Amino acid sequence: MLRFLLQRGGQALVAVFGVVTLVFFIQRLTGDPVLLLVPETATEQDIEAMRVSLGLDRPLGVQYVEFLFDMLRLDLGRSFVQNAQVWDILLSRIPQTLQLAAGALVVALLIGLPLGLIMALTRGRAISRAIMGLVLAFQSLPTFWSGIMMILVFGVWLKWLPPSGTGTLAHLVMPSIALGLLSLATYARIMRSAVIDELGKDYVRSARARGVTTGRLVRRHLLRNSSIPVISITALELSQLLAGAVIVETVFAWPGLGLLTVQSIASRDFMVVQAVVLLGAFVTIAANLAADILYTVVDPRVRLTGKA
Amino acid sequence: MRPLTGLLTGVAITVLALPAFARDVTIDLTGEPSSLDPHMQWNPDSYYVYRNIFDNVVTRDNDGAIVPQIATEWNYASETELVLTIRDGVTFHDGEPLTAEDVAFSVNRIIDPEFGSPQLGQFNQIEMAEVMEGNKVKLTTKGPYPALLAQLVKLSVVPQHIVEEVGKDAFNEAPVGSGPYSFEDWNRGVSVTLAKNDSYWGEDGPFDNAVFRAVPDAATRIANLQAGTADLVVGLDSDGAMQLAGNPAVKALSTPTERVAFMGMNLDKPPFSDPELRRAASLAIDSVAIAEGLLGAGEVPMAQLSSPAHFGYAPDIAPFEYDPEQAAEIVASKSEMAATPATFATAPVFDQRVVQALQQMLNDVGFNISISMTDMPTYLAAARAPDRAERPELNFGRWSCACQDADGIAYPLLHSGSSWSRVSNAELDALLEEARTSLDENVRLAAYEKVHQIVRDDYLVRPIYQAAVLYGARAELEFEPTANESMFLNRMSWSE
Numbered sequence: 001m002l003r004f005l006l007q008r009g010g011q012a013l014v015a016v017f018g019v020v021t022l023v024f025f026i027q028r029l030t031g032d033p034v035l036l037l038v039p040e041t042a043t044e045q046d047i048e049a050m051r052v053s054l055g056l057d058r059p060l061g062v063q064y065v066e067f068l069f070d071m072l073r074l075d076l077g078r079s080f081v082q083n084a085q086v087w088d089i090l091l092s093r094i095p096q097t098l099q100l101a102a103g104a105l106v107v108a109l110l111i112g113l114p115l116g117l118i119m120a121l122t123r124g125r126a127i128s129r130a131i132m133g134l135v136l137a138f139q140s141l142p143t144f145w146s147g148i149m150m151i152l153v154f155g156v157w158l159k160w161l162p163p164s165g166t167g168t169l170a171h172l173v174m175p176s177i178a179l180g181l182l183s184l185a186t187y188a189r190i191m192r193s194a195v196i197d198e199l200g201k202d203y204v205r206s207a208r209a210r211g212v213t214t215g216r217l218v219r220r221h222l223l224r225n226s227s228i229p230v231i232s233i234t235a236l237e238l239s240q241l242l243a244g245a246v247i248v249e250t251v252f253a254w255p256g257l258g259l260l261t262v263q264s265i266a267s268r269d270f271m272v273v274q275a276v277v278l279l280g281a282f283v284t285i286a287a288n289l290a291a292d293i294l295y296t297v298v299d300p301r302v303r304l305t306g307k308a
Numbered sequence: 309m310r311p312l313t314g315l316l317t318g319v320a321i322t323v324l325a326l327p328a329f330a331r332d333v334t335i336d337l338t339g340e341p342s343s344l345d346p347h348m349q350w351n352p353d354s355y356y357v358y359r360n361i362f363d364n365v366v367t368r369d370n371d372g373a374i375v376p377q378i379a380t381e382w383n384y385a386s387e388t389e390l391v392l393t394i395r396d397g398v399t400f401h402d403g404e405p406l407t408a409e410d411v412a413f414s415v416n417r418i419i420d421p422e423f424g425s426p427q428l429g430q431f432n433q434i435e436m437a438e439v440m441e442g443n444k445v446k447l448t449t450k451g452p453y454p455a456l457l458a459q460l461v462k463l464s465v466v467p468q469h470i471v472e473e474v475g476k477d478a479f480n481e482a483p484v485g486s487g488p489y490s491f492e493d494w495n496r497g498v499s500v501t502l503a504k505n506d507s508y509w510g511e512d513g514p515f516d517n518a519v520f521r522a523v524p525d526a527a528t529r530i531a532n533l534q535a536g537t538a539d540l541v542v543g544l545d546s547d548g549a550m551q552l553a554g555n556p557a558v559k560a561l562s563t564p565t566e567r568v569a570f571m572g573m574n575l576d577k578p579p580f581s582d583p584e585l586r587r588a589a590s591l592a593i594d595s596v597a598i599a600e601g602l603l604g605a606g607e608v609p610m611a612q613l614s615s616p617a618h619f620g621y622a623p624d625i626a627p628f629e630y631d632p633e634q635a636a637e638i639v640a641s642k643s644e645m646a647a648t649p650a651t652f653a654t655a656p657v658f659d660q661r662v663v664q665a666l667q668q669m670l671n672d673v674g675f676n677i678s679i680s681m682t683d684m685p686t687y688l689a690a691a692r693a694p695d696r697a698e699r700p701e702l703n704f705g706r707w708s709c710a711c712q713d714a715d716g717i718a719y720p721l722l723h724s725g726s727s728w729s730r731v732s733n734a735e736l737d738a739l740l741e742e743a744r745t746s747l748d749e750n751v752r753l754a755a756y757e758k759v760h761q762i763v764r765d766d767y768l769v770r771p772i773y774q775a776a777v778l779y780g781a782r783a784e785l786e787f788e789p790t791a792n793e794s795m796f797l798n799r800m801s802w803s804e
Contacts, residue, residue: 035688043720044727046429053424080424081342081349083480092496148527156535163531164523166498253523255497262524263339263497267351268684 081269097256103176108183116191139185147251194226235291340522346464362464362485413468513798562606563789567775586767591635606776612760615774617791620714620756639674650701655687
């Protein structure tokens with residue numbers, strides 16, 4: 001077990017190092033950030049002065065080593081545009097995104113899993129096909145469209161919910177649904193195929209033969225045995241939610257990391273953009289590591305062989 | 309009318325009418341301010357907010373004329389020395405008086421290269437500021453600098469005692485100024501709240517509180533306006549204005565700005581090294597269709613690198629002709645050179661509708677233009693590559709110098725010594741330098757008229773239109789948009 005943890009932890013560290021290096025060099029490859037910081041009418045001297053004041057005139061190798069040490073000390077640097085430590089900016093936004101991601105996960109799990117289960121149990125019947133149609137629609141609607149439609153119907157027309165912004169639980173409703181729709185569809189489909197897989201197995205047939213009711217079968221056997229794919233999907237969905245948050249937060253003016261990313265790109269704040277990319281990568285790596293560890297809890301076979 | 313209906317209507321009218329006197333205002337911007345320290349960033353989302361917290365050295369009235377604010381008078385002691393008389397009786401929001409020392413401190417702060425202001429390029433002609441007897445401040449410039457007052461419109465006065473005590477970061481988080489509104493609260497990523505300054509020396513504002521919110525999506529801003537949760541929203545296009553048209557509770561407001569859109573041509577390589585082909589390109593472009601048909605938010609076709617909002621605008625420059633048949637004939641007579649593949653460089657920030665329309669118009673008469681869309685740093689690096697022959701054949705720009713002076717656009721685009729320029733013309737250089745260093749307005753106007761005429765005659769750059777800015781507002785909000793895109797709360801009001 002310890003060997004398994006060390007192995008997976010080591011892999012995660014290598015991935016983190018790779019991401020840090022990639023972010024550093026890609027950012028330098030996309031051009032000179034100084035050109036973005038000065039007004040377009042700036043002269044060569046203005047540009048050179050800005051470059052020196054940011055330390056970007058030094059050799060690339062020196063900058064890279066310094067960047068690695070900064071990362072070791074978890075120092076994300078300073079935003080030249082916002083005049084503040086990047087960490088402080090991130091910390092002010094992280095709770096908002098967590099709130100939204102939690103809201104979306106609640107929507108996706110509470111609606112998606114039961115829908116998947118119903119689809120599996122009613123396979124081949126009209127109700128299953130109807131739910132599948134609905135789920136596909138949820139998956140296909142682009143967020144920037146479904147979000148705006150919700151705002152127009154519930155915010156402008158019916159005036160049930162505030163069109164945008166933050167502060168109350170009512171503000172959280174529409175963004176959570178908009179962000180959760182895609183994950184909801186994924187959960188419903190995964191749950192459906194996992195349950196269908198299990199339904200074909202011998203133990204289910206024997207249980208049925210012994211007269212076990214469907215309700216008991218679902219509670220005692222199917223839910224637990226279908227949970228492995230659901231857990232791995234949750235790790236993937238977390239990064240999906242972070243990515244989707246960019247659009248949802250923009251549409252609903254929700255002040256999380258996604259909106260921060262958009263604003264930072266618009267205001268040419270590359271220190272913040274870089275930090276958000278790094279954070280997103282860390283979260284994805286950490287979520288996958290957590291999923292690996294969770295498998296061992298749910299399925300003891302993973303502990304012994306190292307693979308499911 | 310039944311009595312109950314009458315009563316309800318009466319109550320409704322009272323309820324609706326009452327808050328109009330001291331109603332707060334909510335303004336939706338595209339993003340939150342980058343900075344509330346007025347000496348740092350100068351992007352619109354920042355200055356919309358901080359220009360209400362601070363007074364500037366001078367300001368522009370709604371007609372665009374430079375009028376006193378903190379400086380009540382100004383006169384030139386010599387060609388390079390401007391003496392400002394500072395207004396008495398102005399106090400900062402903490403109650404301390406605003407003095408000549410604060411003004412000199414503010415100037416010296418922004419021109420200090422160590423301070424690293426992104427606005428440095430707008431003020432680096434100022435060498436220093438000194439306090440003089442009798443509440444006066446003397447500004448010394450590196451040479452005669454006619455655009456100085458136009459630049460001082462943007463220079464906010466900060467309190468020396470607070471900035472020195474708390475430092476740059478803390479001042480940015482809790483700015484203290486002398487303006488009509490004082491800083492209340494900055495909810496990061498969400499909004500900035502300002503409160504009315506009851507002891508303001510000038511005209512005070514009609515709102516007790518003003519909330520500036522960050523709402524990046526234009527459709528959401530329009531929804532907020534229509535739902536009544538916002539009173540004024542920025543950054544609409546003509547489609548957005550049409551959405552507002554059907555609703556009597558809201559209105560669209562627009563004005564031409566000091567941004568001029570142009571198509572730059574590379575004069576150092578074919579096809580646009582040939583003046584006849586440049587003329588053909590110009591004849592192929594329908595400026596009116598682009599400004600009024602395609603954009604339609606109040607844009608005005610332009611035939612010079614300035615606009616009526618600039619000092620140095622020449623009203624007698626003739627509009628460009630639009631004659632695609634003649635353009636096609638010229639191209640046909642030089643078909644080999646005209647068919648040279650040419651790249652139109654652009655970046656996502658520019659309006660791609662315009663770039664695509666230009667490409668189509670040029671290809672329709674026989675040019676061979678393809679669009680190259682890259683990220684902004686790549687675009688900038690290519691468009692100003694040190695070797696001019698490496699630059700793209702065409703690029704699109706929409707420029708403002710935020711100073712409403714022809715110098716701000718014409719000099720960097722046309723002077724042979726500027727990194728943006730593709731022009732090497734000794735006569736133009738001499739005229740641009742003369743206009744940049746003369747304090748005589750008539751000399752400057754005459755020089756710019758000649759500059760605009762040369763650009764027009766030789767098709768050195770192809771100006772297209774003067775950009776417009778479009779706002780959406782509650783029908784009862786009185787607000788007059790200005791060319792410099794200011795948003796002064798104390799110039800707004802609620803109509804009855």
